[in-house]
Amino acid sequence: MNESADLHLIIANKNYSSWSFRPWLAMAAGGVEFRETVVPFDEPNHNQHFLEFSPSKKVPVLQHGDLTLWESLAIMEYVADLNPQAGLWPEDVVERGKARAVSHEMHGGFSALRAECPMNMRRKIGAIAVSDAVRADVARIETVWAECLEASGGPFLFGQFSNADAMYAPVVNRFEVYALSSAPHVEAYSKATKALPAWQKWEEASRAEPWVVEEEEV
Ligand SMILES: N[C@@H](CCC(=O)N[C@@H](CS)C(=O)NCC(=O)O)C(=O)O
Numbered sequence: 001m002n003e004s005a006d007l008h009l010i011i012a013n014k015n016y017s018s019w020s021f022r023p024w025l026a027m028a029a030g031g032v033e034f035r036e037t038v039v040p041f042d043e044p045n046h047n048q049h050f051l052e053f054s055p056s057k058k059v060p061v062l063q064h065g066d067l068t069l070w071e072s073l074a075i076m077e078y079v080a081d082l083n084p085q086a087g088l089w090p091e092d093v094v095e096r097g098k099a100r101a102v103s104h105e106m107h108g109g110f111s112a113l114r115a116e117c118p119m120n121m122r123r124k125i126g127a128i129a130v131s132d133a134v135r136a137d138v139a140r141i142e143t144v145w146a147e148c149l150e151a152s153g154g155p156f157l158f159g160q161f162s163n164a165d166a167m168y169a170p171v172v173n174r175f176e177v178y179a180l181s182s183a184p185h186v187e188a189y190s191k192a193t194k195a196l197p198a199w200q201k202w203e204e205a206s207r208a209e210p211w212v213v214e215e216e217e218v
Pocket of ligand 1: 012016017018019020046047057058059060070071072073
């Protein structure tokens, strides 16, 4: 029954919501049809309104018929399973294993980078003082990207665009707007990611949003 229902992705502000960006980019760049609803953050009220549709009180949420899914990576797995033609994971089982490893590393890690340098699509480029923990996160991500790009030949981590690239897309924004890396492979990879029509569509929409979340403006 779910197969015939439409995929409905509920997300928050495109300017700030990095976890929303990941499945949205995967679906949009993968050519998967879906409809979206943007529910803006309401930080003063601790986003209580998210509870109306999200069991975890967090976004993103995917609705598909009777199914409600939360957790960005679970959503991306589900969408990849439903849409094998989208190629959201590498075809080769070994490459797929690696793509999942780097995706999970992003999902469960890099907390210093995430906390100190929030995604902000509209932010004017400018360095800020960061902790050693952020510098360690940046170095680890530079290594992950270098190894993947060297093995695949690029332009994306596993050659063609995949869920792994969607997982790191908010990092592409952070590296740029906080001037966190000057490695040539980071520049080339960021350029390829930002050239995706889906990225540009998201960025344009983020610029048109009227909302400012002070806590996220670093
Ligand atoms: N592990 C979750 C994280 C989701 C998450 O933290 N989303 C943020 C927005 S980017 C949120 O909903 N924050 C609202 C809140 O915690 O009240 C995922 O991967 O989806």
